[in-house]
Amino acid sequence: xxxTAGLVEIRWHGRGGQGAVTSAELLAQAxxxxxxxxxxxPAFGAERRGAPVVxxxxxxxxxxxxxxxxxxxxxxxxxxxxxLLRVVNVSSGLKADGILLINTPKxxxxxxxxxxxxxxxxTVDATRIARETLGVPxxxxxxVGALLKAAEVTKLxxxxxxxxxxxxxxxxxxxxxxxxxxxxxxVRGKSN
Amino acid sequence: xxxxxxxEVSRAVAIAARLAxxxxxxxxxxxxxxxxxxxxSEMVASGELDASYIPVESEHSAMSSCLGSAAxxxxxxxxxxxxxxxxxxxxxxxxxxxxxxxxxxxxxRALSAPISIWGDHSDVMSVxxxxxxxxxxxxxxxxxxxxxxxxxxxxxxxxxxxxxxxLDGFQLTHVIExxxxxxxxxxxxxxxxxxxxxxxxxxRPVTMGAFGPPDxxxxxKKAQDVVLTSSKEVILExxxxxxxxxxRYYSPIQxxxxxxxxxLLMTMGSFSETAMSAVDAMRDDGNAVGLLNLRLWRPFPFAxxxxxxKDIDVLIVFDRALSFGGPGGPVCSEVRSALYxxxxxxxxxxxxxxxxxxxxxLAGFREIIERGTRxxxxxxxxEFEMFGVRE
Numbered sequence: 001x002x003x004t005a006g007l008v009e010i011r012w013h014g015r016g017g018q019g020a021v022t023s024a025e026l027l028a029q030a031x032x033x034x035x036x037x038x039x040x041x042p043a044f045g046a047e048r049r050g051a052p053v054v055x056x057x058x059x060x061x062x063x064x065x066x067x068x069x070x071x072x073x074x075x076x077x078x079x080x081x082x083x084l085l086r087v088v089n090v091s092s093g094l095k096a097d098g099i100l101l102i103n104t105p106k107x108x109x110x111x112x113x114x115x116x117x118x119x120x121x122x123t124v125d126a127t128r129i130a131r132e133t134l135g136v137p138x139x140x141x142x143x144v145g146a147l148l149k150a151a152e153v154t155k156l157x158x159x160x161x162x163x164x165x166x167x168x169x170x171x172x173x174x175x176x177x178x179x180x181x182x183x184x185x186x187v188r189g190k191s192n
Numbered sequence: 193x194x195x196x197x198x199x200e201v202s203r204a205v206a207i208a209a210r211l212a213x214x215x216x217x218x219x220x221x222x223x224x225x226x227x228x229x230x231x232x233s234e235m236v237a238s239g240e241l242d243a244s245y246i247p248v249e250s251e252h253s254a255m256s257s258c259l260g261s262a263a264x265x266x267x268x269x270x271x272x273x274x275x276x277x278x279x280x281x282x283x284x285x286x287x288x289x290x291x292x293x294x295x296x297x298x299x300x301r302a303l304s305a306p307i308s309i310w311g312d313h314s315d316v317m318s319v320x321x322x323x324x325x326x327x328x329x330x331x332x333x334x335x336x337x338x339x340x341x342x343x344x345x346x347x348x349x350x351x352x353x354x355x356x357x358x359l360d361g362f363q364l365t366h367v368i369e370x371x372x373x374x375x376x377x378x379x380x381x382x383x384x385x386x387x388x389x390x391x392x393x394x395x396r397p398v399t400m401g402a403f404g405p406p407d408x409x410x411x412x413k414k415a416q417d418v419v420l421t422s423s424k425e426v427i428l429e430x431x432x433x434x435x436x437x438x439x440r441y442y443s444p445i446q447x448x449x450x451x452x453x454x455x456l457l458m459t460m461g462s463f464s465e466t467a468m469s470a471v472d473a474m475r476d477d478g479n480a481v482g483l484l485n486l487r488l489w490r491p492f493p494f495a496x497x498x499x500x501x502k503d504i505d506v507l508i509v510f511d512r513a514l515s516f517g518g519p520g521g522p523v524c525s526e527v528r529s530a531l532y533x534x535x536x537x538x539x540x541x542x543x544x545x546x547x548x549x550x551x552x553x554l555a556g557f558r559e560i561i562e563r564g565t566r567x568x569x570x571x572x573x574x575e576f577e578m579f580g581v582r583e
Contacts (some may be wrong), residue, residue: 024197029197029198029368030198031198032197032198032369032370035196036266037370039367039369040198042366044224065369066465066466066469067466068363068466069466069552069554070305158316162198
C-alpha cells in the first residue's frame with residue numbers, strides 16, 4: 001500500500017468509453033465529501049470511443065491544490081485496459097515507491113514476467129467483475145474499488161453517495177461492482 | 193445551506209447563473225464552454241430554471257439575441273470561447289455602446305489557425321477594447337462567485353455595462369474541484385432584481401442604438417470611457433459586500449507573498465495558482481519573490497498596480513497571448529505603459545507562454561522568475577521572450 005499522507009497523485013489510463021474520466025471524478029468527489037481537497041480532470045484532447053484516454057486525480061488531506069498541470073510523476077497509476085500496456089508507457093514517471101494497478105485476468109507474477117515492472121503491483125479482473133455485476137464491460141466503478149484496495153486514498157463508504165448521485169437506479173449494481181473489485185484485488189509488494 | 197461539493201467548474205458556473213435567476217440564455221455551444229450551456233439548457237427544459245433558452249444558429253445570433261433580451265430588461269446570460277467570440281465580435285461593441293448589462297462567461301481558448309481547442313488568452317485579447325468590464329478568475333470558486341458579482345456590477349445604475357468573466361478553458365472549465373455552492377437566500381440578499389432604467393416597452397417607446405453623427409459620436413465614446421473607468425468603484429463596492437456576506441473577498445490584483453519582495457511575477461487566470469506554488473518554493477529557498485494575480489482586466493487597475501510595484505526592482509509579466517510583430521504580451525505591454533511616466537519604477541520583463549494549452553509547470557514558473565531576474569540585471573535587446581518554445 002502506498003503512502004496516503006499529504007498529496008497523492010493518481011493517473012488513470014483507459015480507452016474512451018471505459019469510464020476512466022468517470023472514475024477520476026467519482027474518486028475526487030468522495031475525497032471532497034470527506035473534507036479533503038481534491039482535483040480531477042481528463043487529459044484535454046479530442047476524446048473518442050476506443051482511443052487511449054488519460055485522467056488525473058490529486059488528493060490532499062491538508063492543503064488546497066493549486067497546481068493545474070497534468071501529473072508527470074504519479075504515486076499511483078491505474079490501467080483500465082491491459083492491452084494499453086503494449087501501446088502506452090503507462091508507468092512513465094511513476095515514483096519509485098509508487099504502485100501500478102492493472103485490470104487483467106493475469107496474475108501479478110505473469111505481468112511482471114512479461115513487462116518487468118519494478119514497482120509494487122496490484123491486479124484485478126475488473127472486466128469479469130463488471131460483466132458479472134453490471135452485465136457490461138464498463139470497469140470504471142470496479143477500478144475505483146480496486147484502487148482503494150491498492151491505495152486507501154478515501155474510505156470505500158465515501159464513494160457510495162457519489163455513485164448514487166451519478167448512477168441513480170444503476171447505483172446498487174455499481175456499488176456492488178466496486179465492492180467486489182475491492183475484495184478481488186491482489187497487491188504484490190515491490191520487486192527487488 | 194452552503195454546501196461544499198466536488199463539482200466540475202462549468203457546472204458550478206451554470207448553477208450560479210440559475211441562482212442569479214437569469215431570464216434569458218442565448219448561446220451556441222463551443223468547446224470548452226459546452227458544459228456550461230448544456231447544463232443551463234437542461235435546467236430550463238426540466239423546469240428547474242424559469243427562463244427562456246434560445247438555441248441560436250451561431251454566436252453572432254447569440255449575442256444579437258442577448259442585445260434584445262437585455263434591452264427589454266431581462267437578466268441575460270451567455271457563454272462562449274475562441275472562434276465563437278470572434279464570430280460575435282462586432283456585436284460585442286453594440287452591447288457596451290448600448291449600455292446593456294449582459295453577463296458572458298468566456299472559456300478562454302486559443303484561436304485558429306492551426307485549430308486548437310486548448311486554452312490561452314488570444315480570444316480575450318482580441319476583445320480587449322470592446323468596452324466590456326472583464327474579470328479573470330483563478331479557480332472554480334472565483335468563477336462561481338463572480339457570476340453574481342458580474343450581474344450586480346453590470347446592472348448597477350451607475351454602470352449599465354456588459355461583463356465578461358474569463359475562466360481558462362479546460363484548466364478550469366473541465367476540472368472537478370471543491371466549490372462552496374451558496375443558497376438562494378444569500379444570493380438574493382447580494383443580488384437585487386434587475387431594474388433596467390429604460391427598457392424597450394411598446395407603451396413607452398424609446399430609441400436605442402440610434403445613429404451617431406460626427407457632432408455626437410465623440411461625446412458618446414467619452415461617456416462610455418468615463419463609465420467604464422469609474423465602474424471600478426462599483427466593482428470594489430460589490431466585491432466588498434460579497435465578502436461581507438459570503439466571506440470571500442476579491443480585489444483587482446491579488447498580492448501573494450509580496451511582503452519585502454524585490455521581484456514580482458504577474459500572471460492572469462488559472463496559471464496564477466501554479467505560479468503561487470512556485471513562489472512558495474522559492475520563498476522556502478530564501479528568495480524575496482512574490483506574485484501579482486491580475487483579476488480586473490477592464491477597467492485596468494492603474495493605481496493598484498502602481499502601488500503594488502512601488503518598492504520592487506523587477507516585475508516579470510507572463511502573458512498567454514501574443515501580439516504578432518508587436519511588443520509581445522498584451523498584459524506586459526499595458527503594465528509597461530502604466531509605469532512608464534513614473535520617476536521610480538521597476539524593470540519590466542515580459543514572457544509569453546502557455547499558448548494553445550501548453551502547460552507551464554511549477555518548475556516552469558520558477559525558471560521564468562529566475563530567468564526574468566537575470567534579464568533585468570543583464571539587459572536584453574528583445575521586447576519579450578517566448579517561454580518553453582522549441583527553436
